[in-house]
Amino acid sequence: MTANDSYEVTKFSKVRRLPARGTYDKGQIDGILKEGLTCHVAFVADGRPVCIPMIYAVLEDKLYVHGSIASRLLKSMKAGVEVCVTVTLVDGLVLARSGFHHSMNYRSVSAFGVAEPVTDSVEKERVLGAVVEHIIPGRNAQLRQATDAELQSTSLLSLKLEEVSAKVRTGGPRDDEEDYKLPIWAGVLPLSTAVTGQPIADARLPVGVNIPPHVTHYSR
């Protein structure tokens, strides 16, 4: 597990529960991080765990989370803050013959480490562009440029991807052998994050501004 294409397994990143579902493969982990939209960031404040949903992006070997200079996370840190960042994709409900064997198909990544503030303006602008592109590819180039004041009041944390693992479940239900004869429908219901309505144009759009392909053709 120390080959270049896998993350090293540590005490924290090691998948303990159902280890067969665990993977440390960089390609698979990068794919999950690309597909995810939000992450949950856990940190410790006054000795207590806190878990906050945040927007993120990955550039090279770092995961960046996007917060505010006023947030609890950023206020509590000086040089850096120990975090666990988790991205979870739900792929489907696994409906078995017993409650016990019900499950979900999912892919989740957890990255552990010390998140550090990004302070350089040039770097901030590059990362914020990547965050927009992560959320909706094709959009960043169409926006007006960030101002110095915006860059200053935006806080970013970077986490080097070193201690990382993923858990993945795929496939149908695994029932007890004697349950397969029961007259209970079983299988998988595919779910995911999807566009569930027409785009709602802002009321103050100037006349003649058409909806761009990066919005009409959006999917994750």
Next chain:
Amino acid sequence: MTANDSYEVTKFSKVRRLPARGTYDKGQIDGILKEGLTCHVAFVADGRPVCIPMIYAVLEDKLYVHGSIASRLLKSMKAGVEVCVTVTLVDGLVLARSGFHHSMNYRSVSAFGVAEPVTDSVEKERVLGAVVEHIIPGRNAQLRQATDAELQSTSLLSLKLEEVSAKVRTGGPRDDEEDYKLPIWAGVLPLSTAVTGQPIADARLPVGVNIPPHVTHYSR
């Protein structure tokens, strides 16, 4: 904020970042918890934060998370473990004229407190049924009953809903006044967790077992 229909605001549950988005209203919080499918549970292990996606259900004034007796969370606890449980619903991408004002419409709930193991078999069976119903209403009554061995090997944690807050963002982009004239499409792209494919029947279904309405009519 101490009325019966709101949770008390504490140092931890208080929404600091953009407090106008915060709410402590029990009805709104219960609605978010009902609609969510998975939660992220943060806890502290060996002084480090850990964040794990889990399945949950709410019954009366408690949130139950469903783990395994082998999981790190349950191994690390004796009488109880301090947790922060967060449920996040993404409702849409908010596309502004500048990167800075891009946002998401979302609803998230965080509940803080000490999670305790559920050990009573009768209670476990009731909660596990509620977990199945939370995930797919109408299904639990159609399943075979849980066995004693299954109940014993399933671990559940309960967290009393006392220190709870929600954050909610709705509506379109709020751009800088001078940006409204720019020829950039802006608005909201609605997103949610949705069924994204036909149900996939298990290969070993007996002949004549039809797909039930709780599967064909599923939505969140």
